[in-house]
Amino acid sequence: MSVANDKVKEQLKKCEGIHKSIDQQTNTLAALVLTTSKEQSTAPKSVQSSRIALQQVEEDDSDDVVYTNHFPCSFARDLTFYQYDVIVEEYHKKQNKYINISSREKRRQFVSDILLAKTIHPTAVCWYDEGSCMYSTTNFKDKLPIIYEKEEQGYQRRLTIKSLSATSGTNDLDQSSIRIIETLIKQVLKEQFKAIGSVFYRWDEEPDQDGLYDLLTGFKQAMCLTESGPTLNVDITITRFYPHLDLLTFIWERLLQNKSPFHGWLSDRQYDQIGNRLKDVEVTTIQSDHQNKYVLTGYFSDNLPENTFIERQGNLLDYYKHLGFELRYPKLYCLKAYRLGNPQNIVDLPIELCCLEEWQQVKEDENTKPIPAPSVSKRYHSILAAIRYCNFHDDDLCKEIQLEIYCEKMMAIPYETLRKPQIILSRQSGFTNPVSIDNMGFIYLTDCQQQNVRQVQEKLLNNFYDAAKRQRMKLPEYPDEYEIFADRNLENRLRNRLSELKNKQCQFILCLENCRNLKIHELFKQIAYNEFGLATQCANFTKVQRISNLRSYCDKLLKSVNTKLSGENKQIAQLQTFIKTMFIGADVQHPKNNYSGELPSIAAVVASMNSECTLTNQRVSRQWPINEIQYSLSELEELTYSLCHTDQRIDSRLSESIPSVLHLADAAASKARQLFDSSTRPPNAIQAEILRVHEDMQDTPHMF
Incomplete structure (x- = not known):
């Protein structure tokens, strides 16, 4: 601004x-x-x-x-902060030993009670990170290790402060x-x-x-x-x-949207209407004083309570009457549910004795309205x-x-908001700086037999060449064509063909992929980029086959190709200002995500009036798997900076955003996930590392 x-x-x-x-x-x-x-x-x-x-x-x-x-x-x-390594354990009689407590909340509650009682040190102020570290402004290194045991809720638990691991200060x-x-x-x-x-x-x-x-x-x-x-x-x-309501109230007033009092029964249509909505919902029961938690299956019992029997307990009506909870609505079918953590043991729960679990978040999917x-x-x-x-x-x-x-x-x-920047087009309405391609490869990569393959190949090539003519982009008269079938020898086949193209000074490869195995695409990209430094653009066989008019599809392919080869699709007029200007980038959220921000995209903007700052060394991030791909800010900094550049494919539909388009950086980051190493992390290996790709691919603005 x-x-x-x-x-x-x-x-x-x-x-x-x-x-x-x-x-x-x-x-x-x-x-x-x-x-x-x-x-x-x-x-x-x-x-x-x-x-x-x-x-x-x-x-x-x-x-x-x-x-x-x-x-x-x-x-x-x-102030000096002292960091101590700790372990919180629970004694298991069957194994006759202490085992780490897996529940974060149990660890927190146990340690918090100890710290509140000043059991560890009479004057020290301590706090716990709920994992393996405790912090304090007091140095009690000379008293370590400190071991504190306590019986709690029938369990013998133990806190061990092992050692002083680090210090820092204000x-x-x-x-x-x-x-x-x-x-x-x-x-x-x-x-x-x-x-x-x-x-x-x-x-x-x-x-x-x-x-x-x-x-x-x-x-x-x-x-x-x-x-x-x-x-x-x-x-x-x-x-x-979910609202903290009795389940019957939630069903009658919220799910079925009735304003009149409940009349004691539901129709078959109403059972069908609410079944899917109740699947995986957690409830508590009145007879357990809301201590027992159950998960609903979305299904109902086959019989009414009077005809549903419990072994040696009679029917459900008698069973709950004996417990002091006479059912008011015996014409309601029971819900099938299981105790939390025990899905094999299905029980029948009367709807009127269930309450929605408090503070229960709604599970959302891609169909949920944001x-x-x-x-x-x-x-x-x-x-x-x-x-x-x-x-x-x-x-x-x-x-x-x-x-x-x-x-x-x-x-x-x-x-102050800057005026909308001017987009400069070429006089011939083509790319402002199209790359001239003298040598080009065309590869048909497949792992299945398909009819009319040559027909689809010619359809793609003809439309791609037509798009190049419209953009004043020179292509060779004929590309070098290869067909590669994915079998056990795929890696060697790819290396042989790509080596031939590299020796022929091929500048770019158009690849028509017809593969059911997604790993074939990853393998092709990795070998082409990392080993041979060849720019590639992949097209999907099914899309090419089904789309009747490929004009728009090939226009987009060509824009990507020109960008990868350091050409310019459009230019942006120089910003006229005498004041130092800072562009600020932000993360983006896909519309399907809810506003909670639980599923943010990985995106960033790198911007500068100095065009040299927008060229990056193209790199691949390899991160060893840790359940899901997650990053700290410092790790994100490395990855996103290498993925972002001034975008040269801006068109009017993107509101001419300057200097980078957020969703394009996001797309690059998403595609980069496919290149992460999926093997197991070796012992003592660093969590993530940045690997440079082939020298021919460095210092080029490139989208995966």
Whole structure:
């Protein structure tokens, strides 16, 4: 953004420290988002949903202002943090030994009770990360190891503080000390809010009804280290929950949308209507005082309670009457369910004795309607309300480090929106700088027999050459054609053919893929890029076969090819400004994801007025599998920077976004996942590494 008037320039000088903070947060891919009143109405919903800052929220502020959800923090000076390695175990009689407690919540509760009672040390203030680390401002290294055993709920549990593993402090803040402080804040907030994962919800919040479900607004927090000092980043998230209702009330009033009182029975059509909606829903039962949790299967019993028998207990009516719960609605079929964690043992539960489990999130899929993003004003006030509701003053942990968070208002940055940039086209309406291809390969890669193959091949080649003519892009009269069948000898076949093409000084390979095995595509890409440094573009056989008019399809293929070979599809007019300009990129969310942000895309923007900064060494990230592919900020920084560049394929439908298009970077990152090493990580191997590809592929803007 640039600032053009003198008044805003003066405000910029006052906010110099804030700019330093933003620079650092941008570099670490932290959340900083901008908005204007004009942009708000025209921006796509997926972009609006990721915005945190607001414009002209304060009524007495007439200037355009960006607000960021980072709140400055301060701590006591000369504090030292001592990090201890700990282990929390439970004694198992059958195995006659202590075993690590797998439940995070059980570990937290056990250790929290010990710390609250000051059992470990009479004066030390300690906090626990719920894993294998404990922190304190007291050094009790000379007392280690400390072992504390306690019987709790019939289980013998043990905490062992093994050793002092690291130290850090507040005089020289680094990522380690910031992480320790962030852990402290999380433990403080868990005593004040309902915590689900990393999201905090107020206990007394009134939910908004969203059809069948309730919507609750929670918040996430993260401590960030910036050049101008530490900040606490707070963002809100909106989540669907099942209402805390009796199951019968939920079925009658929410699922079936009846306003009249329940009449005691349901029709066959109504059972069918609610069955799928109840599958995998967790409930508790009145007769167990809501202690036993069950999972519904979505199916109902074959018989009514009076004809459903329990071994040596009579029918269900007699069984529950004996327990003191006479069924009021004997004409209701029971729900089939199982105890949580024991899906093999199916039981029949009367609907009227079930309640929906409290704080139960709705399981969503791609067909679930996304939660709409809140208005800018609501988001602004929700973030401020969330941080102001936090009590950072009375807790002993906060007092120990003298934590202060300045949350009276959000940090403000003056700004002015730049005019829409001009897109420069070539005079012939083709690419502004088409690459001339003298040698080109065409490979048909398949693992199955197919009829009319040659017909489909010619269809693709003819349309691809026609697209090249329209864009004034020179292609050889005939490509070098090969057909490769995927068998056990596929790797050798690929290397032989690609070696031939490399020796013929082939610049580019068009590959028509007809493979059921997706790993064949990955293998082809890896060998072509990494071993031979050959640019490739793959087309899908089924799409080419089914699409009647391939003009648009081949136009897109050609744009990708020209970009991969460092050509230019369109040009952007130079930004005319005498003021230093910073472009700020943000993550994106797919529309199918709900607003909770649980499934963010991997995306980033790398931008600069210096065009050399937008060329990157093309690299492949290999990460050893850890359940799912996940990254820390530092790992994301390496991966996304190598994937992003000034996009040269911008067309009018993308609103001429400058300098990079977010979803294209996201697409590159998604495709890059296929190149990750899927083998098992060797012992002592680093978690992730960056590998350079073939030297011929370096310093070229390239999309996978």
